[in-house]
Amino acid sequence: MSTVLEARTGSPVRASRPRPRGGVRRETFAQWLFLAPAIVYVVVFFGYPVVKNLVMSFQEYTTKTFFTGEAPWVGLANYVEVVQSTFFGITVGNTLMFTLGSIVGQFVIGLLFALFFRKRFPLSGMLRSLLLLPWLLPVIASTSVWKWILDQDGGVLNQALGLVGIGPVPWLTSPDVALIAVVLVNVWLGIPFNVALLYGGLQNIPDELYEAGALDGATGWKAFWHITWPSLRPVVTVTLVLGVIYTLKVLDIILGLTGGGPANSTQTLATDSYFRSFREFDFGAGAAVSNILILFSLVFAVIYLRVNRKQVDE
């Protein structure tokens, strides 16, 4: 408080003189002060973890480290260990398949729903809000339910398929289909996100465009291809890129459904990193895997930023 008073009483005296150099410095100082909270936040909550994770991946970081603080520098040894392990290729392949499958499924179904709900009909509002349901449930709860649904012997899905003569599918117990099952659940979980974003995008397309298009004979499929899709493209890009980043790091769904099994068939970089850190207590190798994962995400983050900038420029 005293500085405020001082500043008030002091200012008339100073006003008569030429502005001192200190004033400029004070102004810069003030600017930095305003920036400070944001900088502190970013450094503490984003910068520190990223740097720490990077440093950790070059160290032998074990349970001992937490008590003694000693973490010997091992250079690239963790990365070598991770990349050379028998299952690394499978893990990367699973991560890519999981992401690709989830994104394609979520996006296509999400877009169809969004287009469907563009038409107003009785109860459409209620149905649209029902679609958000997967978003409202805790992931652990919904994966437990999915685990029952997908159970090979007593699961509802297999019983239903049995009615139409399709033999019991070993959804979660065969390495050949487990990844598909996990992708299915993740698609279900991701549809609300896609519908919400795409529906919002569709709302922003002016009706006049369709009216004008209809006069020129563009209806139905033509209208979609020449009006809806081009107008929606910026939203589509954002939806896809954010979707990819969210999907790459999915952990809870896989842990809940299969725990990375059977026989590593649903092991992704995210689960691998988690297991190395919290099952084997090899935090260095776990950090190395998560850095590889971050590298994948980074590629898409850069795409996202570029697309965003382009939109702003336009």
Add this chain to the structure above:
Amino acid sequence: MNRNAAKRSTLITTGALASLSLALLTGCSAGGASSSSEDGDITLTLTDTLSETSAPVYQEVYDACAAEVGVTVEATHVAGSALIAKVLQQASSRTLPDVLMLDNPDVQQIAASGALSPLSDYGITGEGFPQGIIDAGSYEGDLYGIAPVVNSLGLIYNVDALAEAGVEVPETWDELRAAAAALTTDGRYGLALSAANSFEGTWQFLPFMWSNGGNEDDLTSPEVAEALAFLNDMVQDGSVSSSVVGWSQNDVNDQFIAGNAAMMVNGPWNLPKLTAAEGLNFDVVQIPVPTAGDTSIAPLGGETFTVPQTGDEAKMQAAGEFVKCLTEDEHQITMANGRGAVPAGESAGETIAADNALLAPFVGIVADARARTAILGEEWPEAATQIYTAEQLALTGRATPAEAFEQAAG
């Protein structure tokens, strides 16, 4: 300019205050609940991993021991899966509780970090406890954790189902395989066990591996492969569901109670739930051995109590006395009956075997049980990961039992 300057100064000050308060906020988080123990009234903090059902049983014992030692005990319950992460965080911020419950395979990891104090400092020697239990709580020759009650694995079978099919209780692998096949009917598997992609899968594989002479320090040995081949054969026979690769031990127990399996490999912690199941007539024997006359060696489970290095001598001493009290026979028996476990001490074990017929077989099993960390110590988690990975590879047909361990080691 006057007014502007004044305004700017005010703004500057506000900005400064804002940053200052932020700094204060972030700086303050380190303070907390370390109360000194000089005034004689000692309050011990305790962290355990008890579930809602067993917490009240332990609380009874905590209260009795707190009164005996003359301290107050504040217990916090943490989910078992979240415990290690919490302990590591507490270890680095020097805020470990005065008494810490640790699952026995984790004791060596944490003891190796230097976060625990040797229990011999408090006169706890583990005398009267079987060697397996001492091994589980020891690191480099010192005892760091003591388990008042322990558990293991046995073969739990549906008495009615066996009688109906005219099947004798199996004692050897051949008998087990034959019994499982004979008990398999439409809608019911002969045997259920957990071969999950987790340490639960590893834990359930151990009785077969160890009883066959296999060891975790040589996973590519023929004895280990034979044990895996045996389980794989039963899956191939169709008398064990191929879903076992996804079943946790809870799932196995549910399958057994629902009548979807006539026998299961599981532990005594299921007894309260099994006893409560209506119309279920079950009994327990040791897990069958490769050939008649072999010793059935099951893994030893159970949570130990440890005294972390908190730096407060008086509190650590009190915590030591408290832990010693927890291991007294009468408290062992209270905990064992309350949550379905076996008293760790030999004399308490004999007492409980005499009046709890369902726990009695487990008392015998525990006497021969082996600690998972006995051979490899802190290297155990790596071997455990290889074991469940190999089991998954074999049971899903991705590798032969012999190849599976080679692949999993890579």
